[in-house]
Amino acid sequence: MSADQTLLKTPLYELHVENGGKMVPFAGYAMPVQYPLGIMKEHLHTREAAGLFDVSHMGQAYIRSLDGSDPAAAIEEIMPGALQILKPGKMRYTLLLNDQGGIEDDLMVTRTFEPEGTLYVVVNAACKEKDYAILEEKLGDKIALEPLEDRALIALQGPKAEAVLAKLAPEVADLSFMEATMVTLEGVVCWVSRSGYTGEDGYEISVPMDEAEAFSKRLLMNDDVELIGLGARDSLRLEAGLCLSGHDFNETISPVAASVTFALGKKRREAGDFAGGDRILSELEKGADNVRVGILPEGRAPAREGVIITDLSGNEIGKVTSGGFGPTLGAPIAMGYVPKAFAENGTEIQLLVRGKSLAAKVAATPFVPQRYKRKTV
Amino acid sequence: MIKYTDEHEWIVVDGNIATVGITDYAQKALGDVVFVELPEVGVTFGTGDEVAVVESVKAASEVYAPLSGDITEVNSDLEGEPALVNTSPTDGGWFFKMSIADTGELDGMMDEAAYNDFVAGLE
Known part of the structure; x- marks a missing residue:
């Protein structure tokens, strides 16, 4: 089949x-949803060894300030993370907020080693045009955005990722979770961060596009490395309890409702000095009306995006925003929104799947423990 | 006698009873099966009615009744081991058995050679 x-x-x-990648349309790109190994084995392989993901469809860009000041000061107006305090080589997960405090997208922001304090950002593929337009519209007089169209982005995820990549550049073993550095891999200068979206330890590697294929083939020569498609990428991030932008939150949903308040910087959540700050501070105090929770269906039937959540009397209380089967857990898993009275772990709810009410419980996320390599103090 | 539909179901006919499952081509296209929702015994279906649902890691797909008739038995092994659909699509991974209300409905279906040609044309 041709894409x-x-x-x-x-x-x-x-x-x-x-x-043998099965190519499907995703965010305007032809992307592999799976390879001949299949989603189940690709998922398990990533948890046991190392998976190689092409995430080049995501948006990579530099952000510089126009007047020589810290570009992080400008973007903090619309992102609630503590970004000005980022030192070179440190990265943060943050959110792009609108004036109502809704989440337009989530993204990674890293301080590069450039003396001007240039930031490197990675945004979701489906949102990159929108995100760039928002940055231009809101902050165009303060910052310059430079999309990096000539770079591929490769994620190497799993417990063997460190050993595989350290063979090419031993210094990558010294990085901790959410740290990044410039590394020469096989003679190619790459930007490597210890990060990812699978819940596993691993790296994301920004490579010049002309070198991406040879570099990937070099990694694939290692028996521990398999190509992994979007299908397993989705089941891995769902097991890790991580949100999918545009599904598990959107432009109407606040960080409090989406249960991603960890993305709010400590001092910043006191000051509320970001877009939609009033609403978000108020929700931090009183709670949001509806909140994102993890859901464990009791049987084997998966409950997918859009499935209606009811109370035990059958009254609709919310909807599933991501759902499927967790191969590591060997059971269906989901996330969705429920009123705060139903948000406590263990609360019994029902899922309306093809007209049948299936028993389920609100459950803690991540469903599978995250195994990031954090700095040991 | 074995027959095939263009929805990639196989039908083994034994007297007045048809055993129904999905083909190797179908299981490959679906990927790893994690759940099969089977019909209830005794329920009557018309040709083309949604009779079962196969869930892979990625998506849910409907299975349509290839014939009209009543469900006489379902494969309860699939409850505990849905992956049988992948590992043994034409044997241990059968879905259900149904009575055949009208044997004439079998006439329009493909035999093995015709189905193999049909699949070859898709690849």
């Missing part, structure tokens, strides 16, 4: 096709 010709291709398109 739709109007779809964009990442620098690794040929590699996906050569390796």
